[in-house]
Amino acid sequence: MLSLNIRPLVRDEFVRFGEVIEINGAKSHSINEGTTERYHDLANVDVSDRKGKALINIFRGQPRPQPIEIRMMERHPIGSQAFYPLQLHDYLIVVADKVGFPNPSDLHAFRATGMQGVSYRKNIWHHPLLVIVPNHDFLVIDRGGPGENLEEHFFEETEGPAVLRV
């Protein structure tokens, strides 16, 4: 079984997949009589195709058994999807930068801190939410509206799962 190397999440390495949403390294300007810094437009909310609109949701995630077995990936063909953690815990991200169906050797794994969100671009293969601690909540901005926006791909038995050891 392929064991994935987990790297720290860094903006420049993630640019192929979408945006890292974080204050660190972002530009800001002062508003509200100097009482607020606005870190402006940190991710591309790309949800308007086919009469879509942005939704605000909360996802509450639970950990999977260790080592985590990655057996499938998913993507959203007509909408970006952004996650921002609501408690200060690290979490995991698995993505693939493949146009066709990915297999375990196409995967990239990152460890995000509790002060980093991510936004997956349309059509970027990613694994569903992977948390490390119980009841880890995320604010999720994704797409609602007509049209099928979920595609799932399960690895072949012969490919086996990829595994993550945290």
Place this chain on the structure above:
Amino acid sequence: MLSLNIRPLVRDEFVRFGEVIEINGAKSHSINEGTTERYHDLANVDVSDRKGKALINIFRGQPRPQPIEIRMMERHPIGSQAFYPLQLHDYLIVVADKVGFPNPSDLHAFRATGMQGVSYRKNIWHHPLLVIVPNHDFLVIDRGGPGENLEEHFFEETEGPAVLRV
């Protein structure tokens, strides 16, 4: 000077102004092989007028001197604006449900917990971000695009500020 009564933020009382974004009292369904609860579509992201689109930003707020003096209100005529706190601290909300220009006697003040976000509907008068602790961060989902989306109203000197004592 008018001293505002601060009430706990409750979904049913806020419905005139927009939505309270919270897990408490919201419906959810299970996704991701049972590892995630999705609390779906918790606020109306209403930003598409005049070719607008949703933005994801982070606001870092600093407290104002106590007692807090409310001397102005603002509203966004062509876009909703949602705030969700990223650290577990209470914060304050001041709104008015007046179509024309509000004065201090039109104001309503609420204390939100660190597990409650809010979304202001288009054209709802509200005060800019009011935090109680230093460096309180919020994920903010609002509107970008053409058109003027900010209107400010300053109270007359004779009306005086309204004050908040936390």
